[in-house]
Amino acid sequence: MGPTTNEAPTSKILIVDDHQVVLSGTINILRQHYPTSEILTAKTAQEALEKLANHHLSLAILDLSIPESYQQDAKVESGIELLRQVMKHYPEQNIAVQSTYIKALVRVRSEIDSHQGGFTIVDKSMSSQDIFQRIDGALKGFSHTRGIKALQAGIELKPEWLEVLILAFHEGLQDKAIAQELNVQPSTIRHYWNKLYDVLEIDPELEKKDGKNLRSLTEIRARERGLLD
Amino acid sequence: MEEQSRWKALLEKLKTGLWGFGIVASVISARSLGVFHILELMALDRSFATQLSFEAIAKSITIVEIGSVYAEGSEDQGYTINATALAEVLNDILSSEPAVVGADILSYRITGEIQSELVPVFEKHPNLITVEGIISNPTEPIQGLSEEQVGFNDLVIDRDGTVRRALLGAYDTANQYQNSFAIQVVQSYFKSKEFEGNFVELDNGIKDPDTMRFGEVEIPRVSTEYGYASGDIFDIQTLIDYRGQVKPFEVTSATDLLASQEKQNELVKDKVVIVSLVGAPQEYKTPLVIFNRVLANSQLVSGVEIQAHVISQVIKAIEAKKSLIWTSSSIQYFFLIFFSVISIAVSRFSKDTISGFIRLSIITLSSILLSYILLLQMGLWLPLAATLASVVANGLIYINYAQNERRWTKLVEQRDLALDKERHISEKLAFERQKTIENVFDSIHNGPLQTLANLLRLTRDETIEIPEVCLGLEDLNREIRYIGDSIKQDATDKKDRLDVSYAGTKFDLDIPLQELFQEIYDAMLSRPLLGFSNLKFTIISFEPLESEILNVEVKRKLCRFLEEALGNVGKHAAGATRLVVTGKNKEDRYEITVADNGSGTHTHKVEAGEGTRIGKEIEKLTRGNFVRRPNKPKGFFCQLTFPISV
Numbered sequence: 001m002g003p004t005t006n007e008a009p010t011s012k013i014l015i016v017d018d019h020q021v022v023l024s025g026t027i028n029i030l031r032q033h034y035p036t037s038e039i040l041t042a043k044t045a046q047e048a049l050e051k052l053a054n055h056h057l058s059l060a061i062l063d064l065s066i067p068e069s070y071q072q073d074a075k076v077e078s079g080i081e082l083l084r085q086v087m088k089h090y091p092e093q094n095i096a097v098q099s100t101y102i103k104a105l106v107r108v109r110s111e112i113d114s115h116q117g118g119f120t121i122v123d124k125s126m127s128s129q130d131i132f133q134r135i136d137g138a139l140k141g142f143s144h145t146r147g148i149k150a151l152q153a154g155i156e157l158k159p160e161w162l163e164v165l166i167l168a169f170h171e172g173l174q175d176k177a178i179a180q181e182l183n184v185q186p187s188t189i190r191h192y193w194n195k196l197y198d199v200l201e202i203d204p205e206l207e208k209k210d211g212k213n214l215r216s217l218t219e220i221r222a223r224e225r226g227l228l229d
Numbered sequence: 230m231e232e233q234s235r236w237k238a239l240l241e242k243l244k245t246g247l248w249g250f251g252i253v254a255s256v257i258s259a260r261s262l263g264v265f266h267i268l269e270l271m272a273l274d275r276s277f278a279t280q281l282s283f284e285a286i287a288k289s290i291t292i293v294e295i296g297s298v299y300a301e302g303s304e305d306q307g308y309t310i311n312a313t314a315l316a317e318v319l320n321d322i323l324s325s326e327p328a329v330v331g332a333d334i335l336s337y338r339i340t341g342e343i344q345s346e347l348v349p350v351f352e353k354h355p356n357l358i359t360v361e362g363i364i365s366n367p368t369e370p371i372q373g374l375s376e377e378q379v380g381f382n383d384l385v386i387d388r389d390g391t392v393r394r395a396l397l398g399a400y401d402t403a404n405q406y407q408n409s410f411a412i413q414v415v416q417s418y419f420k421s422k423e424f425e426g427n428f429v430e431l432d433n434g435i436k437d438p439d440t441m442r443f444g445e446v447e448i449p450r451v452s453t454e455y456g457y458a459s460g461d462i463f464d465i466q467t468l469i470d471y472r473g474q475v476k477p478f479e480v481t482s483a484t485d486l487l488a489s490q491e492k493q494n495e496l497v498k499d500k501v502v503i504v505s506l507v508g509a510p511q512e513y514k515t516p517l518v519i520f521n522r523v524l525a526n527s528q529l530v531s532g533v534e535i536q537a538h539v540i541s542q543v544i545k546a547i548e549a550k551k552s553l554i555w556t557s558s559s560i561q562y563f564f565l566i567f568f569s570v571i572s573i574a575v576s577r578f579s580k581d582t583i584s585g586f587i588r589l590s591i592i593t594l595s596s597i598l599l600s601y602i603l604l605l606q607m608g609l610w611l612p613l614a615a616t617l618a619s620v621v622a623n624g625l626i627y628i629n630y631a632q633n634e635r636r637w638t639k640l641v642e643q644r645d646l647a648l649d650k651e652r653h654i655s656e657k658l659a660f661e662r663q664k665t666i667e668n669v670f671d672s673i674h675n676g677p678l679q680t681l682a683n684l685l686r687l688t689r690d691e692t693i694e695i696p697e698v699c700l701g702l703e704d705l706n707r708e709i710r711y712i713g714d715s716i717k718q719d720a721t722d723k724k725d726r727l728d729v730s731y732a733g734t735k736f737d738l739d740i741p742l743q744e745l746f747q748e749i750y751d752a753m754l755s756r757p758l759l760g761f762s763n764l765k766f767t768i769i770s771f772e773p774l775e776s777e778i779l780n781v782e783v784k785r786k787l788c789r790f791l792e793e794a795l796g797n798v799g800k801h802a803a804g805a806t807r808l809v810v811t812g813k814n815k816e817d818r819y820e821i822t823v824a825d826n827g828s829g830t831h832t833h834k835v836e837a838g839e840g841t842r843i844g845k846e847i848e849k850l851t852r853g854n855f856v857r858r859p860n861k862p863k864g865f866f867c868q869l870t871f872p873i874s875v
Contacts, residue, residue, distance in 0.1 A: 106751045107744035110771050153754045154764040159811060162768060226806060227766055 011058040013139075014040045016048040016082070017098070018066050018074050022124065026061060026098065029132055044069050045082040052086060057093065059139045060086060061122075064099035076104050083108060087115050092187075094118040096138040100125065105148045112145055113158055116191040120144040140205070143198040155199045155225070164192045165228055169219045193218075200225070245630065249573040249623050253566055256619040260612060266456040268614035270393065274516035276604050277471045288479070289544060290537050291496040293322065293504045295483040300507050301340070308508040310334065312341040316350045319504065321487050323354050325497035329417040331358045331410060331540075332504045333382055333533045335368045348373050356421055358413045363401035380413030384513065384532055385466060391514040392469065394451050395539040397441055399464040411539040412441065418501055418544060419443065429547055440465055446546045449555035455610065468554040469535070470542040470608065471516055478537050501540060505533040552608030560609065565616045568596045572620040576627035585631060589624035596620060664782070668728065669716060671843070675792045676730035677708040682800055683758050701757075707733065725781045727788050731756050736788070738781050743771035743812060745784065749791050750810055758799030760827055763806055771812040774819050774873065783850055787821070787869075790847045794823040794867050802827025805864060818853075818870050826864035844869070 013030055017023045023041055030039055040055065042048040046069040052060065064079030072078075079099070086093055087108075094117045097105060102121050105112065112119055118141040120134040137144050160182065167178045175193075179186045197204055197214065200221040204214055222228040259265065295318055300308040315334070322330055336359075339347065351357050351374050360382040362368035370379040381401070385394045397409050408416070412431065419429040427444065434440035434447045441448045451466040453459050471477075479496055483504070486492055496502075511529045515538075545551045572592050579585030596616055603609040684701040687693040693701075708730040715728045715735065726735035727745070732752040736745055750769065754761055791810075798808060805827030812821050844855040844867075853871025860866040 107740065107747055109747050109751075110743055110769075113770075152761040152764055153767040153769070153808070154806075156767045156769050158770045159768050159809075160770075225765060 011036070012038045012040060012055050014042060014048065014051050014055070014057050014060045016042045016045075016061065016066060017063040018043045019063075022063070022098075026131075029128055029135070033132060033136070043067075044072075045078045046070075048082055049085060052090060052093075059094045059096060059118075059135070061096045061098055061135065061138075062086070064097065064101050064104055076101050080104060080108060084111065087111050090117070091115065092117045094138045094141055096120045096122055096135045098122040098124060098131070102147050105145075109145070109148055112148075113156075113195065116188065118142050121147045123147065141194065142204070143195060145198070155227070157199050157227075158195070161192050161195050161199070162227070164189060165196065165218075165222055168215070169222070169228060196222075200227075245577070246573065248626065248630075249569065252622050252626065253569045253619050256569075256615050256622070257562070257565065260456070260615040261453075263456065263458050265612065265615045265618065266458070267389065268618075269456040269612055270387065270389070270391070272600075272613040273393070273468075273604075273610065274391070276601050277516040279601075288500075289328075290501045290503065290541050291479045291481065292533060292537055293318075293481055293483050293486055293502055294507055295334075295504060296507045298484050302508075304508055307338075308506055309338050309340050310506055312339050312343045312346040315339060316346045318483050318487065319347075319350050319354075319357060322493075322497055322502055322504070323350075323357065325493040326499065327356070327497045327502045328421045328499050329356045329358065329414050330354070330502045330504060331360075331414040331536070333360055333410065333509075333536060334504065334506050335360055335362060335382075336371050337368060338506055339371070343371055344373065347371060351378055356417045358410065358417055360410045361407070363399060363407055364396075367402055377413060377416065380408050380410035382410040382532060382536060384535060386513070387461075389514075391516065392535055393516065394466045395469045395535075397448060397465040397467060397539075409539075411536050411543065414501060414503075414536075414540050415443065415543045418540075419547070422499070424548060443543065443547050446543075446550075446553070448543065448546075449553055454556050454558050454561065456612065468610070469515075469538055470551075470554050471538055478534070478541070501544070503533055503537055503540070505531070509533055554604070554608045554610050556610040561612050564596075564600070564611045565619055568592060568616050569619040569623050572624045573627050576624045577631055579628060579631050581635075582628060582632050585624070585628035589621070589628065592624070593617060593620055665716075665719075668785070669712065671789045671792075672712050672715075672728040672730055673709075675789065675796055676712065676728075677705050679756070679758070679796045679800060680705050680708060680731065686759065686800075704731075725785070727785055729792075738784050738788075742774050742779060742784055742787065745788055746771045746791055746812055749788055750795065753792060753795040753799065756799060758796075760799040760802035760805055760825065761808075763804055764808055765806045766808070768807070768809045768811065770810075772814050774812065774814070786843070786847050786850050790843050790869060791821065791823070793843045794821075797865070797867075798823060798825045798827065802864060804828055814873070815870070817874055818872050821869045822866075823868075824860050824864065824866040826860060826862075828863070847871075 011034065013034065015023060015026050015030075017026065023043075027039055027041070030037065037058070040051050040057075042051050044067050048060075048062070048066075051057075062079065062083060064076050064083070065074045066079050066082070067074045068078045068081075083095070083097065083105075086095060088111075095115070096118075097120075099105075099121075100123065102123055105121065118138040120138040120142070121144060122131050122134045126134070134144060163182060164178055167173045167181055173181065175186055175189045179189045182189070193214075194204075196202075196218055200218060202214065202217055202221060207214060207217055219228070256265075295310060295315070297308075299314040299318060300310050302308040315332070319330065319332065336343070348371065351359070351371070355375070355378065358378050358380060359371060359374065361370035361379050362383060363381040364383040366383075381396075381399065383396060383399070384392050385396050387393055395409070395411065397412050399407060399409070401407050408431075416431050424444070429444040432442045434442045436447055437450060440450045448465075448467050451457060451462055451468060453462065455468065481492065481496060486496065509531045511531045513530050513532060513535055515530055515535065542551075542553060546553045572589060575588040575592065576585050579588060597613065600611045600613045600616070603611060680701065684693075684698065684705070687701075688698065711730045711733055712728060715730075719726075725738040727738055727749075728735055729749070729752050732755065734752075736748050738745070750771075754764075754767075795810070798805065802808075802825040805825040807826050809822060809824040812819065814820075844857070847853065847869060848855045851869075851871035853869055855867070855869050857865070857867040
């Protein structure tokens, strides 16, 4: 993917982590790739929520094992609760979860799958390059949640996503018509498409570069894999 | 049943009430034996003694005492009076036109020429009355007087020496009926003056023909109803309604009176004048004694004073329509029983001992007050002593009873409470035990048994190598051990968790249900089960569920249900490529669906298997509906729908 310099100079990124070492490491990566971005930090769930309320953020990088507020112990439960709050109140917020306990995300997977902003999962043990790629994906609004999928479930999708596929390729409807049919906002349909790209393992950036039509590619991939009859 | 127990309670109340009636009956029978007689009389005395403020002085009677100027003799030997002197005094008094003059002087106290000096005075004045003695000290009256001018002045003395009754008429030793001095005076008094246009005459009673009647006023006779023994009652007696004043009558000496014309006009004209001789013994006790003892320092009164009281009460009864002292046995019984019943009731139902005593005191006081007012205002005499005895006895007994009953009730309540607590604990223990057994059974069924079934199937199909069997057996070993460990841990750890032996972990039942579902789904789909091996797509979604019916046990069972449904897919849905696992809000219901497109041959097995049990349990627990059927075109479909709100 390589370094990117086309970020808006006013973009703000929040990093939530209670370990100063991790915090510094992540800040280094971000400074390197997004030199113009403003980087905010928070060490507790409470502080993170305050920052979220006061700033328009391009991306929030969250740790799961954090304290609820100062003087309290770091708990995975606090991080999960923070994630729930963020997804509930800022449904289009791009989020990257950076943690060593990514298995805990299973519980909120339904919400993650419904989340309309970008959502990627970063294991702290990954290489810096991989970490950057996941963070960058989230910043661009993509999803990468395969790390928390059940082992044998095959491709997991929400019932609504399947309906989008069927309405688009069986009925031949445009996004606007689909939105009307499903009684949701057009932006939600775009979000569903992003989710479908994810489950069908289509990288929109890469495929676009290769000059491919994303919708056509999606239909071909869905039929290939038996998602569409 | 309830009707019966109410009857029983009523009967019980009546039974306890019976003691009270026993006491009342005892008091009444004791009273008829005269047990309360003395006490009743004391109560009566007390009432008379304290009536002071209610009475105006009876101005119609003047007592004239003939002193030593006219009398002869000494205090030791007794005084006598010469007939001439007496005639002079009487003539002087009579000249001032009194209504009637009563000379309460027995004939043996008169010396000299009675026939020539005194009798003419009597003959001239028919309103001049004198006395005789017929009972204790028979004394002939002055000879030659008309019958209407003579009356006996004998007094009836009660056993305690007090004069309470007046003898109005009696038979003398010759068995001749005689009127008393007081009656003769009253009779003569009303001959001299009209009352309401009529002359009031003495006649026999109408209601009681044996008594006397002046016009409309019948004089009530003393009977056993007043507590006197029948042997004490003879001839015509009535209770004396003593005037309550210290000096109820005008008393003057003959010398003073005759010296002043003004005094004569004031004290004699149109009045009842009773003449007595100096030195008349002050030897009679009256109910006023107690009071007089304090105020006048004179305990005893003379007979003439008592006569004045009797005369005064009869005249007052006619002129002022003041009731004479009367009674009625039915009112007496009503009074006694009424206050006894009230006493029983308030004592029996008193909240505590002190309030019981306070109420009893109030009842006692009000019965005293009522009887006092009735006596003084209406002349109605009521058996206060017997009533008080009954009221107090009943009150004390029932206060004690009520206290015992309260103590007993409290003990019974404490015992019931303890028993309830014990029962509650044992029920809770039984429930906990049942729950634990079910939990362990569910854990085994959805964990090791599934693993074992899978292993068996693979072995039968001969598609498994020995090392894989070993791995499977190791899994099984681990799962069973995990269940054992977690049971031990649960005994000490109070947190509510769901054992998931195949994942070697526990899920916290406090987190939201959809998250628990997600975790179970994840753990189940991670198991090496046949039905999951070919899955390509899973349509998965658990919508959040907010419901008050979701307590920990319901959540636990719902989790077991999902575990079971997914387990069945894993066990039986060979070759399934698509799986639907959804939890959706459908209006006021929540719908959990698990559907596959596998071989779908496990219908009959499910119906006979453990799935049916959990399905039925969860149906009952959530009051929901459990459906399982083959899926179209193939596979299996099961769905639980349950109401979210109660």
